[in-house]
Amino acid sequence: MHGTESCVDVVDVRSEITGLFVDLLQHVAIVAHTLLDLDRWLVNRPIVRTTSLPQIRAKVPDREAGEVRMDPKQVVVDRFSTVEPALRDISTWLYENPEIAYEEHASSARLVEFLRDNGLTVEYPAWGLETAFDARSGRKGPEVVICAEYDALPEVGHACGHNVIAAAACGAGVALAGLTEELGFRVRVLGTPAEESYGGKIDMIEAGAFEGAAAAMMIHPSPEDMVDPAFLAVAHLDIDFYGKESHAAFAPQVGINALDAAVQAYVNISTLRQTLYNTDKVHGVITHGGGAPNVIPQHTSLAFYVRAATMTRLTELRKKVEACFEAAALATGCSVEITPRGHTYTEMHNDPVMVELFSANSAALGRTMGSAAGHDPGAAGSTDMANVSRIVPTIHPMLGINSAPAVNHQREFAAHTVTPDGERAIRDGAIAMAWTVVDIATANRWDELGASLPS
Numbered sequence: 001m002h003g004t005e006s007c008v009d010v011v012d013v014r015s016e017i018t019g020l021f022v023d024l025l026q027h028v029a030i031v032a033h034t035l036l037d038l039d040r041w042l043v044n045r046p047i048v049r050t051t052s053l054p055q056i057r058a059k060v061p062d063r064e065a066g067e068v069r070m071d072p073k074q075v076v077v078d079r080f081s082t083v084e085p086a087l088r089d090i091s092t093w094l095y096e097n098p099e100i101a102y103e104e105h106a107s108s109a110r111l112v113e114f115l116r117d118n119g120l121t122v123e124y125p126a127w128g129l130e131t132a133f134d135a136r137s138g139r140k141g142p143e144v145v146i147c148a149e150y151d152a153l154p155e156v157g158h159a160c161g162h163n164v165i166a167a168a169a170c171g172a173g174v175a176l177a178g179l180t181e182e183l184g185f186r187v188r189v190l191g192t193p194a195e196e197s198y199g200g201k202i203d204m205i206e207a208g209a210f211e212g213a214a215a216a217m218m219i220h221p222s223p224e225d226m227v228d229p230a231f232l233a234v235a236h237l238d239i240d241f242y243g244k245e246s247h248a249a250f251a252p253q254v255g256i257n258a259l260d261a262a263v264q265a266y267v268n269i270s271t272l273r274q275t276l277y278n279t280d281k282v283h284g285v286i287t288h289g290g291g292a293p294n295v296i297p298q299h300t301s302l303a304f305y306v307r308a309a310t311m312t313r314l315t316e317l318r319k320k321v322e323a324c325f326e327a328a329a330l331a332t333g334c335s336v337e338i339t340p341r342g343h344t345y346t347e348m349h350n351d352p353v354m355v356e357l358f359s360a361n362s363a364a365l366g367r368t369m370g371s372a373a374g375h376d377p378g379a380a381g382s383t384d385m386a387n388v389s390r391i392v393p394t395i396h397p398m399l400g401i402n403s404a405p406a407v408n409h410q411r412e413f414a415a416h417t418v419t420p421d422g423e424r425a426i427r428d429g430a431i432a433m434a435w436t437v438v439d440i441a442t443a444n445r446w447d448e449l450g451a452s453l454p455s
């Protein structure tokens with residue numbers, strides 16, 4: 001049986017080896033599957049490599065250490081760019097829907113909606129005025145006020161370009177709202193009605209809207225760039241003459257002609273002009289000249305503005321102008337009432353530090369600002385922002401919109417506000433204002449502001 005046993009033994013050994021070999025192959029297959037699964041798992045893991053962890057950490061801002069995510073001026077550009085199309089729409093919409101002083105209901109509502117949508121906390125109405133608003137961002141630190149004007153002019157619409165002012169102010173406010181925590185300041189976009197008449201900012205000053213502000217700024221469209229424009233002080237006067245009506249042909253002797261008083265006053269002022277300084281301005285219109293040619297006018301009314309380089313000179317000049325109206329009343333036998341309309345605007349004080357920073361930032365955007373030095377000081381208007389400039393460090397740069405020969409208060413100027421040049425003024429104005437705030441905040445130059453404030 002050994003032989004047989006031997007044969008059996010050989011067969012057994014062979015089958016045992018074969019079994020072992022099959023087992024081995026199965027184990028190899030299991031290991032291969034396991035490796036394959038491990039590879040798939042590695043490929044599909046959400047975090048691929050752990051060696052880059054320090055770099056990932058470096059991108060997360062450490063607010064406790066005051067670390068800033070990226071260049072704050074780039075943050076301004078990025079944030080502005082995201083809202084730029086909406087700001088262009090707002091400017092065009094304001095242009096197409098002009099509202100005059102203290103009637104800016106739809107205009108203010110539209111701006112408030114935009115500012116709320118972009119994360120600012122808005123009080124509306126604000127400071128006792130139906131069409132004013134106050135939009136805020138930031139919790140602590142010095143406060144910057146960016147003024148938005150949005151009133152239009154009767155008959156010529158947005159011929160002063162306040163649609164561009166409003167859009168630029170909102171753009172600067174939204175851009176800066178992204179930096180208040182990192183740079184430690186607060187920003188407000190203040191909606192200030194009725195700049196063209198009455199002086200809404202002066203109502204708001206009296207209500208406390210500018211108390212504690214570290215800086216105030218706005219931009220204004222213009223035929224050319226000027227960083228530090230002069231603005232004249234101005235008083236707005238409403239004048240009424242009262243006489244006695246009568247039949248103009250049958251019984252003129254018993255009448256007292258109020259239109260004669262108005263005409264005489266106009267001539268008196270024209271005669272006064274020869275003795276005026278280049279920066280003295282007296283200009284007006286007859287708003288009511290009578291009712292019918294065959295009735296001697298019992299009542300006429302006029303509206304006049306009186307402007308001068310300083311408040312001191314304005315007081316002198318206003319007395320001379322009021323004497324012209326009183327003399328006309330005396331000569332014609334009428335009585336006269338002279339009533340100030342709205343507030344008196346002061347002359348402007350541009351803050352030198354902010355002027356310098358805005359100029360440099362504007363140049364960096366490719367817009368070289370001119371200076372008032374060397375320009376005719378008589379080629380100037382007035383603004384209620386000047387009253388702000390007496391109590392808060394302020395700038396009011398003029399940004400050219402390539403409108404020449406059209407100038408402010410012409411219909412052609414209004415049309416220029418919605419061209420690519422008008423849109424560029426929104427962008428340059430918003431970014432240069434915001435960069436100016438960034439410069440002051442990052443270098444902590446707050447204490448350097450205010451050198452121009454009257455003592």
Ligand SMILES: [Zn+2]
Pocket residue numbers: 160196408409
């Ligand atoms: Zn104007």
Ligand SMILES: [Zn+2]
Pocket residue numbers: 160161162195220
């Ligand atoms: Zn204006």
